[in-house]
Amino acid sequence: MPAVIRAARRGRAAAGQPASAGAGAGEGAVRTGADAEAARKRAERRAARITAGTTELEQRLADLVRGGLAAAGRSGYGLWEETAARMVDAQAPGLAARVRDLGAVPGSGAGWPLRLLEECALLHLLDTAWLGRERLPEQLAVTVRTRVGLPSAADGGTVRDDWLILSQDDTSDGRLTTRRIWLHGRDTGRSALLLSFGAAGRTPPLALPVGLTARADVTWHGGAGQLRAEIGELLTVPAPIDAPPGGTGCAGATELYGKALRDDPWLEALPVVLSGVVPVPAGDGWQLADDGGDDALPVAPAVLSRPGLWRLVALSGGRPVTVFGEFGHQGFVPLTAWSDDPSETVPLI
Incomplete structure (x- = not known):
């Protein structure tokens, strides 16, 4: 429908008929400007909340290291769940998910203190990257925003290729089902990860048959090294993969x-x-x-x-x-x- 609307507007413009005229056009421009300003203020408020959350998380990580990692094994999962809830309140779901993962490490078997230290270090790196995001290269800053849980736009470039559908996997946390589909470009060799979500008990809407290939346009989300992408309409009838993609050792x-x-x-x-x-x-x-x-x-x-x-x-x-x-x-x-x-x-x- 958007393409049809755009075509109709182009047709009216070619015929000398403006797409919108009179007071309505001015009112539309005012509304658009007001909407943009409101969106900017909402983004600033959310960024401020995330900054407060990361600052609090940094203090909690410092307390953990100061008190010794062994204490994490005695405190149980409740401490981590409470910290994760604080990150949800700060509107940073990416940080919340990483904190919940920390809570499972003490029960992961021998060597868990080292694994916990590694994960804490990565979380500390993410916190400090967010707090200093203005000094980061643009694409890395986009990656940091994505990692803390801010939405990213599919504006990282579009490629048309014959895409091999290599895998499809569903995981569920009881509240949300996440479907991950991996694609591989036959000509470009690029990888693309398609994510689709469904509420509890519902199948995610996107489904592609593994083992087939089809031509399509794929657009990546922005950010350095990001593989998440969106796929457009299939341009050919899917056919079986005739040979695996080239690999490495x-x-x-x-x-x-x-x-x-x-x-x-x-x-x-x-x-x-x-x-x-x-x-x-x-x-x-x-x-x-x-x-x-x-x-x-x-x-x-x-x-x-x-x-x-x-x-x-x-x-x-x-x-x-x-x-x-x-x-x-x-x-x-x-x-x-x-x-x-x-x-x-x-x-x-």
Whole structure:
């Protein structure tokens, strides 16, 4: 409809008929200016609340470190939930989510104090980045605003390509279902993450069949290193993927993740395609090892109890496979794989 309206307005202008005239046009301009001013004031008020919240959070992190991390294990989850609620009050849902994640670390098994310190350091880095955002490069400042929970616009550039639909995964926290869909551009090699949300008990509206490819326009959200995007109308009928995307080895994946962290230090995982890897046992867990090489990536502990890991092991049978997944500081999460038949896409979730 907007395109039709724009076309109609262009037609009236070409015919010498203004799109709006008389007092109505002036009133519209006044309303637009007033709306913009009101939006600016709302944004300033929200930024001030987030600043107050980050300042309070910094004090709480300082108290935690001063009192010793061992105290976090004795205080229970209530302390973190109360702090997260304070961040919600400050209209910083991104900070609230990270604080809730901190609350789960003391119960995550051996070595939790080190993991808690790492997460606290990242949260401290985000706090200080927000407080000094005026001094940051523009794109990094956009990333910081997104990480604390401010909405970002899909204005990071549009690309038309044949997009391989590599995975679709739903997670729920009891109140909201989040659907994550990963795309890979056949010609550009770019990755795009599509997010869709549904209220409790409702399926998110966006659904794309894994293992197919279709031509479309994809527009990324702004910010350094951001992969979240929006997809336009499919321009072709989806067809099966005829071959997996080109990949890298384990060392190459580590290098890619390291480079991505320079743009977004809070990036938890990067989409990566591993070529020619074999799933092998490693102590109490598993790893993906380069076929005939010395490099390997650990499989994330959260994956070890999922049936998808055993599907990957069976698909490989000791032979090298191509695997798409997310690689981050907790390890590699396999999402899709291909074996001897490159046209057979096997979902692992």
